[in-house]
Amino acid sequence: MNLLLDTHIALWAIADSPRLPARARELILAPGNTVWVSAASVWEIAIKQALGRGDMPVSGPQALAYFEQSGFQMLAVSAEHAATVGELPNHHADPFDRMLAAQALAEPLRLVTHDAQLARYSDTVILV
Numbered sequence: 001m002n003l004l005l006d007t008h009i010a011l012w013a014i015a016d017s018p019r020l021p022a023r024a025r026e027l028i029l030a031p032g033n034t035v036w037v038s039a040a041s042v043w044e045i046a047i048k049q050a051l052g053r054g055d056m057p058v059s060g061p062q063a064l065a066y067f068e069q070s071g072f073q074m075l076a077v078s079a080e081h082a083a084t085v086g087e088l089p090n091h092h093a094d095p096f097d098r099m100l101a102a103q104a105l106a107e108p109l110r111l112v113t114h115d116a117q118l119a120r121y122s123d124t125v126i127l128v
């Protein structure tokens with residue numbers, strides 16, 4: 001299965017955080033699953049860390065290095081992804097989360113998230 005990790009799920013995974021739900025851990029570690037992290041997540045991390053947000057413990061370059069060291073595949077943002085954002089219903093106001101939903105739908109990938117609002121976009125979203 002091809003999985004796209006929501007930003008917080010990806011951060012919790014690289015930090016081996018106890019906040020990472022057991023189901024997410026199982027999916028990430030399952031043989032045969034390919035785990036993707038979006039460039040939009042790295043962008044979100046970089047912006048929030050640069051703004052001094054206390055909830056963002058790593059910089060964009062640090063996060064990218066950790067994601068790559070963890071064996072996660074990186075998903076670029078394409079023009080198709082950007083166009084798909086405009087077709088989404090307004091379930092979520094966060095532009096980064098909307099991009100992740102659009103990417104998951106366009107590729108297709110299964111989006112793994114802890115955000116119930118994101119789960120409203122499709123039954124292919126895995127709410128953990």
